[in-house]
Structure formats: C-alpha cells, structure tokens
Amino acid sequence: MSSAAPHETLTRSVEDYLKAIYHLSGAGTPAATSDIAHLLDLAPASVTGMVKRLSEQGLLEHVPYKGVELTPAGRRAALKMVRRHRILESYLVAFLEYTWDTVHEEAERLEHAVSDALIERMALALGNPSVDPHGDPIPAPDGTMVELVYTPLSEVPVGESVELRRVETGQADRLRYFAEHGLVPGAAVVVTGRQPFGGPVALRTSAGEQLLGAELAGLLLCARGEVR
Amino acid sequence: MSSAAPHETLTRSVEDYLKAIYHLSGAGTPAATSDIAHLLDLAPASVTGMVKRLSEQGLLEHVPYKGVELTPAGRRAALKMVRRHRILESYLVAFLEYTWDTVHEEAERLEHAVSDALIERMALALGNPSVDPHGDPIPAPDGTMVELVYTPLSEVPVGESVELRRVETGQADRLRYFAEHGLVPGAAVVVTGRQPFGGPVALRTSAGEQLLGAELAGLLLCARGEVR
DNA sequence: AATCAAATTTAGGTCACCCTAACATTGGTG
DNA sequence: CACCAATGTTAGGGTGACCTAAATTTGATT
Numbered sequence: 001m002s003s004a005a006p007h008e009t010l011t012r013s014v015e016d017y018l019k020a021i022y023h024l025s026g027a028g029t030p031a032a033t034s035d036i037a038h039l040l041d042l043a044p045a046s047v048t049g050m051v052k053r054l055s056e057q058g059l060l061e062h063v064p065y066k067g068v069e070l071t072p073a074g075r076r077a078a079l080k081m082v083r084r085h086r087i088l089e090s091y092l093v094a095f096l097e098y099t100w101d102t103v104h105e106e107a108e109r110l111e112h113a114v115s116d117a118l119i120e121r122m123a124l125a126l127g128n129p130s131v132d133p134h135g136d137p138i139p140a141p142d143g144t145m146v147e148l149v150y151t152p153l154s155e156v157p158v159g160e161s162v163e164l165r166r167v168e169t170g171q172a173d174r175l176r177y178f179a180e181h182g183l184v185p186g187a188a189v190v191v192t193g194r195q196p197f198g199g200p201v202a203l204r205t206s207a208g209e210q211l212l213g214a215e216l217a218g219l220l221l222c223a224r225g226e227v228r
Numbered sequence: 229m230s231s232a233a234p235h236e237t238l239t240r241s242v243e244d245y246l247k248a249i250y251h252l253s254g255a256g257t258p259a260a261t262s263d264i265a266h267l268l269d270l271a272p273a274s275v276t277g278m279v280k281r282l283s284e285q286g287l288l289e290h291v292p293y294k295g296v297e298l299t300p301a302g303r304r305a306a307l308k309m310v311r312r313h314r315i316l317e318s319y320l321v322a323f324l325e326y327t328w329d330t331v332h333e334e335a336e337r338l339e340h341a342v343s344d345a346l347i348e349r350m351a352l353a354l355g356n357p358s359v360d361p362h363g364d365p366i367p368a369p370d371g372t373m374v375e376l377v378y379t380p381l382s383e384v385p386v387g388e389s390v391e392l393r394r395v396e397t398g399q400a401d402r403l404r405y406f407a408e409h410g411l412v413p414g415a416a417v418v419v420t421g422r423q424p425f426g427g428p429v430a431l432r433t434s435a436g437e438q439l440l441g442a443e444l445a446g447l448l449l450c451a452r453g454e455v456r
Numbered sequence: 457a458a459t460c461a462a463a464t465t466t467a468g469g470t471c472a473c474c475c476t477a478a479c480a481t482t483g484g485t486g
Numbered sequence: 487c488a489c490c491a492a493t494g495t496t497a498g499g500g501t502g503a504c505c506t507a508a509a510t511t512t513g514a515t516t
Contacts, residue, residue, distance in 0.1 A: 013473065033494055046474055048495055053472090065481055065494055095323070096349045106343055113341035115334055121324045241503065261464060274504055276465055281502090293464060293511055 012112045014059075015081050016040055017050055021060060021068055022078035030067025076143050083139040084111040084119050086132035091122040093133045100133040100167075100184075101175035116141075134175075135166030135185035135221070150221035154201060154214050156191045162222035164189055169219045182207030183220060240340045242287075243309050244268055245278055249288060249296055250306035258295025304371050311367040312339040312347050314360035319350040321361045328361040328395075328412075329403035344369075362403075363394030363413035363449070378449035382429060382442050384419045390450035392417050397447045410435030411448060 010018070020039045024031035033051070037044040055062040059074035070078055088107040092098040098106065120141065123129070130146065131137055139145040150165050164187040167178055178184065182205045192209070193202035201217040203210060212220075238246070248267045252259035261279070265272040283290040287302035298306055316335040320326040326334065348369065351357070358374065359365055367373040378393050392415040395406055406412065410433045421430035426442040440448075 011472075034492090042473095043475060044494065045476080045496080050473075052495095092346075096346065096353065098349075106346055109341045109343070110338070113337045115337070118320075118324065118334055121326075125324065239502075262462090270503095271505060272464065273466080273506080278503075280465095 010077060013050070014054065015077070015112055017047075017054060018059065018070065018074055018078040019081045019085075021070055022075065022082065025067070025069050030061075030063070030069045032067050036068070079139040079143045079145065081111055082145075083141070084114060086136055086138040087119050087123050087126070087129075088114065089134075090126050090129055090132045090138070094126055099176075100179065101172040103133070104170050104172070131166070131185070133185070134168075134170075135164075136168075148223075151224050152218045153189065153191070153203070153212070153220035153222050154217035156189075156222055156224065158191050158194055160224065161188065161190045162224050163187070164220055165223045166221040167219060168221060174216065174219065177216075178220075181205070181210055183212075189220075189222065238305060241278070242282065243305070243340055245275075245282065246287065246298065246302055246306040247309045247313075249298055250303065250310065253295070253297050258291070258297045260295050264296070307367040307371045307373065309339055310373075311369070312342060314364055314366040315347050315351050315354070315357075316342065317362075318354050318357055318360045318366070322354055327404075328407065329400040331361070332398050332400075359394070359413070361413070362396075362398075363392075364396075376451075379452050380446045381417065381419070381431070381440070381448035381450050382445035384450055384452065386419050386422050388452065389416065389418045390452050391415070392448055393451045394449040395447060396449060402444065402447065405444075406448075409433070409438055411440075417448075417450065 017036070017040070020036050021031045024035050024039065033044050033047050036042075036051075037047045040047070051060065051062050051068050054060050054074070055068075058071055059077065060071055061069045085107050088110050089098075089100075089103045092103050092106060093100060129138060137145050137147050148165070151162070153162070153164070156162050164183060165185055167175065167183070167185065169175065183189075187205055190204045191201060192204050194200070198214040200211045200213050203212060245264070245268070248264050249259045252263050252267065261272050261275050264270075264279075265275045268275070279288065279290050279296050282288050282302070283296075286299055287305065289297045289299055313335050316338050317326075317328075317331045320331050320334060321328060357366060365373050365375050376393070379390070381390070381392070384390050392411060393413055395403065395411070395413065397403065411417075415433055418432045419429060420432050420437070422428075428439045428441050429445040430437070430439055432438075
C-alpha cells in the first residue's frame with residue numbers, strides 16, 4: 001500500500017506543521033525539531049510528539065535525533081497550503097487593498113478555511129498568476145511548481161543591470177522599507193558599487209541612488225543576463 | 229463589574245454556539261438545549277457542558293432545564309458573526325461567481341478566519357450593503373441591525389402586488405428552485421389565487437405564472453403597500 | 457396525584473494538541 | 487577520549503471540546 005488513509009481532512013495544526021517542514025527542509029536536508037518549534041512558536045517537545053503522529057500517518061519521515069522530511073503525500077499537502085497562501089496573498093493585494101507587508105497574517109488564517117473551489121476562483125480572477133506579490137512562485141493545482149534560480153542582489157557584480165524578481169522575507173518592516181525604496185518585483189536595478197567583507201551595496205533604481213546593507217541585499221533575488 | 233474578561237478571543241466552537249443561540253432565541257424565548265444540539269449537530273450533553281462554561285464567562289444566561297439566552301456581550305459577539313457571514317456571502321456572490329445556494333457553506337468556514345479589517349474592506353467593495361443575497365439584513369459594525377417586518381407570501385391577499393424582499397431558508401435545493409423561478413429579492417410578484425387550508429399559492433412574476441406550495445410560500449417575505 | 461416520555465443534566469471517558477521537567481543522544485572540544 | 491552544551495525525546499499534565507450512558511427534571515396525561 002502507498003501510505004496512510006487517503007482523505008482524512010487535516011487539522012489546522014497539521015497543515016501548519018506540514019507547511020513549516022516544507023519551508024525548512026530543502027533537498028535532502030531534513031528539518032530540525034527546534035527549527036520547526038521556533039517557526040511555529042511551540043515547545044520542541046510538542047513538535048516531537050506531533051512529528052511522531054504524522055510519521056505514523058505517512059505524511060512525513062522522521063529519523064529520531066536527525067530530522068524530518070516530507071513524504072510525497074506530505075509534500076502534496078504542504079504544496080496545497082503554499083498555493084492557498086500565495087493565491088490568497090495575491091488576491092488580497094490585487095482586489096482588497098492589502099499591501100505586501102500586511103497580507104501575510106490574513107492569508108495565514110484564511111488558508112485553513114478556504115475551499116479548493118474558492119482558491120481556484122480567486123486564481124481565475126487573478127489570471128492564474130505564477131508568482132505572488134513577493135515574487136514567490138505559486139504551485140499549480142496539481143502540485144507542480146516552477147522555481148527559478150535567481151541571484152541575490154548581494155552577489156550581483158558591480159556595474160551589472162538586473163531585474164528584481166523576488167523578495168525573500170515575510171517581515172513587515174523590511175517589506176515596507178523595500179516598497180518605499182522602489183525595491184519590488186519587476187524593478188530594474190543597477191549595482192553601482194559594493195564594500196568588501198559584507199559591506200553595503202550601492203545601487204540605482206528608477207527611484208534614485210541608494211545604499212543597502214548586505215543582509216537586506218541578500219533578500220533581494222534578481223534575474224541576470226538577458227532579461228527574458 | 230459588567231461581565232467577563234473583555235477581549236478573550238473566542239474559539240470557533242464558541243462562535244458557532246453564540247450564532248446558533250442567536251438564531252434560535254427570539255425576543256424573550258430562550259433557545260432549547262436540544263435545538264442548539266440539532267442545529268450544530270452535537271449531542272445534547274455536549275451543549276449543556278458548553279452552555280455552562282459560556283454562562284460562567286458572561287456570554288449567556290442559562291436557566292437549567294429552561295433554556296439559554298444571550299447576554300448583551302453574547303449578543304454583540306453573535307451579531308459580529310452574523311455580519312461576517314452575510315458580508316462574506318454578499319462578497320462571494322458579487323465578486324467570485326458564487327450563487328446563493330452554494331455560498332453558505334463557504335461563508336460558514338470563512339467567518340471564523342477573517343479579520344475585522346478584511347470584512348470592512350469587503351463591505352466597502354460592496355458599497356456597504358444593508359442586506360445579503362437572501363435579503364437578510366446585515367448588522368452594522370457597531371452591532372445595530374435594522375430588521376424590517378415583511379409579510380410571508382403565503383399570507384398576501386389574493387390580487388395584491390408585492391415585492392419579494394427576503395428568502396428565509398438556507399437549504400440549497402429550495403434556493404435553487406426559487407432562483408430558477410425568478411423568486412429572488414427584488415422580484416415583483418402578483419398573487420393570483422390561493423387554495424384554502426394550506427393549499428398552494430398561484431402567482432405571476434415576470435417569469436410567468438406558477439403554483440407554489442404553502443410551505444415554500446411561507447419562506448418568501450414580501451413588502452406590501454406602497455413599495456418604498 | 458401518580459406516572460411516564462421527552463428533555464436535560466451529570467458522570468466518566470476519549471482525542472488532539474499543547475506544556476514543563478526530566479532524561480537521552482549527539483557531535484564537537486580540551 | 488571523556489566530557490559538555492546543544493539538541494532532541496520521553497514522561498506526566500492540562501485544556502477544550504466532544505461522546506455515551508446513567509441520572510434527573512419537567513410537564514402533560516391519565
């Protein structure tokens with residue numbers, strides 16, 4: 001048999017765990033108990049317990065003391081939540097006056113309550129977008145997702161022109177700062193200088209010249225080469 | 229002191245109980261345990277337990293073996309849920325291709341997840357409507373609600389012209405039937421005949437002539453006199 | 457006025473999910 | 487290579503919300 005029972009509806013908590021593990025475990029790197037606990041604001045012991053139950057349900061693979069990874073079933077469920085979240089964010093920004101720094105919280109709650117049908121109607125109203133307002137890719141209904149490889153602005157060579165494609169943070173204060181300085185997906189950016197050893201990056205956008213700390217620059221993912 | 233702690237967030241269950249009790253207890257008539265249980269699809273014993281806790285919290289007034297009524301705090305919370313539900317239904321119908329027979333379920337889940345801010349944005353996008361697609365009045369953000377008194381179509385005298393204002397059922401099959409026969413809020417209806425002893429009502433709308441059983445006719449609330 | 461069925465409440469149990477405190481494992485360091 | 491801090495797990499509780507089964511109360515009816 002393939003895995004657990006096919007269509008038990010998942011609880012809110014389980015959905016959150018799966019999403020967290022999805023975000024924390026990249027390619028072969030399992031998610032750590034403490035990282036999951038930190039992300040979900042829970043005690044590590046609680047995570048261990050839940051992880052055990054979800055392993056038994058076939059949603060994830062747990063090697064004690066090593067970490068957790070999603071099974072195919074778990075990944076499918078997680079991607080569904082990611083799709084919901086990103087469609088919701090897109091919809092709220094496009095139609096209900098949300099800004100990209102305020103939308104996360106609302107989507108975080110709604111993603112557990114919406115039906116598949118509603119998500120698809122929102123997606124349709126948006127023209128089936130492939131990325132959300134932060135530039136994060138939106139999984140298709142079937143769970144496939146095209147994730148392009150971008151270069152952090154902190155690593156773009158001086159003198160190069162790039163297009164900002166994705167902003168990799170959920171922190172509202174940073175997002176607000178970026179938006180105020182014209183650093184949103186689609187923006188054209190020229191790197192005009194950089195200080196060594198993790199120093200600031202100097203850049204020019206249509207909004208003018210500015211300096212950006214290395215940490216922030218690392219959050220801005222850019223398309224190089226011929227802007228396709 | 230007035231009542232319980234001011235702003236403990238209510239759980240989904242509690243919100244459902246308050247809404248149920250709101251709908252079941254009209255003017256001085258308390259809601260019965262078994263009716264609440266039936267509406268929420270729970271065992272009566274479970275209702276007794278929850279009702280006890282909510283009484284202690286000051287959200288409702290419970291006279292054992294007699295029934296339950298909302299306190300002002302409870303009514304405020306219930307009306308907030310009613311507003312959410314009806315704004316959501318209105319929004320989904322207006323902007324996301326829902327029909328009035330399919331929208332209830334979706335709103336039922338979303339009403340627990342949306343923020344006040346989102347509801348107000350939806351209300352704004354709708355032009356702050358005072359009734360939902362079924363003609364049910366929408367409470368204002370401050371909890372006030374104007375409930376007009378209408379006449380059931382089953383009691384409109386033969387020969388009279390009325391305007392259909394409100395359809396009082398949540399059952400999808402009936403709603404679909406009504407919609408197919410042009411019986412939606414705003415429709416002009418002429419009562420052309422009626423059989424005695426709970427017999428059917430004959431009526432004419434822009435969609436033509438039709439017969440309607442007394443039960444269904446009782447669900448259609450109409451404005452008589454000069455259509456204001 | 458005694459009885460009885462329906463409605464309600466109490467008693468005792470389960471499940472999901474969280475917690476703290478105590479114990480176990482792991483993988484560097486001195 | 488033995489030790490230790492960090493990390494993870496087990497043990498034991500607690501809460502919210504539900505259940506079934508066994509009282510209890512009510513009020514309508516003989």
